[in-house]
Amino acid sequence: MLSFLFGGRKAVPRRNTVFIESHALSFSVSRARTVLEAALEAGIAFPHDCKVGTCGTCRFQLKSGDIRELNSSAVALSADEIANGWRLGCQSIPHGDLTITLPGLISEVGPPPTLFEAAIASVVPMTHDIVELRLRLNRPVTFVAGQFAELECDAVQGARSYSFAGWPEEGSTLEPIFYVRKVPGGAFTGWLFSQDRVGAPLTMRAPFGTFRLRKGQGRIVMVGGGSGLAPLKCMLERWVSEETRPVTLLYGARTLKDLFCVEEIAAIGRNWQAEFKLLPVLSMEDPGSPWTGARGMVTEYLDQVPDVKSAQAYLCGPPPMVDAAEAALIKRGMARDTIFADRFFDRSHLAEEAGTGG
Ligand code: FES
Structure with a gap:
């Protein structure tokens, strides 16, 4: 830890305290650390997914104190939310002590x-x-x-x-x-x-x-893109012998050689306790190839999913795919709070933009 000498006395660098009022928890934050980084370092399971300011999972409501934002919260939060004091933990550096609240229970995760x-x-x-x-x-x-x-x-x-x-x-x-x-x-x-x-x-x-399966009544709609299939497959394996809701899984890949785990997912489907429909969709497959399955953007096939209004959705993949799926489901009448998303960066975006990722 750094320390500084002033007039022969050691001055300890200032650490700010964040008090999570809703959970009666507090943790300290050193300079230049975000609220999220400091919470995780303190062993607090502060909700988060992307860590780059796009998913909104790390949102908190600022009750008192000041913060500096690395990037604007407006990317992931609505104007109303920002006006009501909501900010992103992964983009907020405290300027002094803070009191915040979190939606939901930390122990849920x-x-x-x-x-x-x-x-x-x-x-x-x-x-x-x-x-x-x-x-x-x-x-x-x-x-x-x-x-x-x-x-x-x-x-x-x-x-x-x-x-x-x-x-x-x-x-x-x-x-x-x-x-x-x-x-x-x-x-x-x-x-x-x-x-x-x-x-x-x-x-x-x-x-x-x-990101996890929530309790509910209606159909489970899953949309996975590329390696974003991973958490969906994990959830299906976890719940295969216990869950009784029907499942529709739309799985998007570019070409036939990008598809994987189709057999494993189909095997889970055979053991599922209710209707299970898996639809792989290829967006860039050669028109002359032997592929006879669905073609186009995976989100176009959401129109064919029944019972959407009473369903829950689980979306995982590149942010443009997740955003398109979310918009399509809301347009069909699904409530926003029954849509759960994991925008799966796999760092290719960061790598391509800054040469630092993946
Ligand atoms: S973890 Fe902060 S916006 Fe995604």
Whole structure:
């Protein structure tokens, strides 16, 4: 920790305190740390998903105190929400002590994140640019199906977020799996894909996120794009023998060679306790190819899903796909508060824009 000398006396750098009024919890924040970063460092499972200011999951209501925003909250919050004091935890740096409230219960999202030592147990190709990464942990991890982990290796600066892709029957596991898509120019996936990394050490911090299956009555509508299929598959595996609501899963990929896990999902569907419909949709498949299934944008097929008004939706994939699906469902009469989304960056956006991601 830094300290400064003034006139022979040590001055301790100022740390601000954030009091979460709704949960009677407080934590301290050092300079230049966001509310979200400091909460996670304090072991508080502050809700979040994207960490880049687009999903809105980390929203809090500022009751007193001042903050500086890294990026405007307007990207993820409405004008009304901002006028009522709502801000984003991942974009807010406190200027002094804060009192805030959070919607929902922190305990809803499972145990607080902790650090695990890990080694790569296997790397299995799933498509031409997606692998199944299996880790071996120093102790079992417990998570809620739909949540994600942050992985970090010594060779690459910064952590990368990946959703848990498989549900362990015992409820915890020493060997979690993730689907990792190779990001062009991405530092972490460049490292992972460049040679055999089995045995290489990693650290894993988990679990994170609020994406999970909610209780409800009507149909479950799922829309997954690319490696965004991971948390949806994990949820289906978790609930296959207990959930009795019908499911429609629309799965978007670019071409036939980008599809993966179709057989595994179909097998889950055969054991589902109610109607289960899986519809893979290819957006860029060659017109002359043998593919006889659905073509076009996956969101176009939402028009064919029955009982939308009484359904819940779970959307996971690139932000444009999630936004389009959300708009299409709302247009068909689905209530906004029954739509749950995980905008799945897989850092390709950041990599392409800044050369720093993936
Ligand atoms: S907007 Fe902050 S975690 Fe997504």
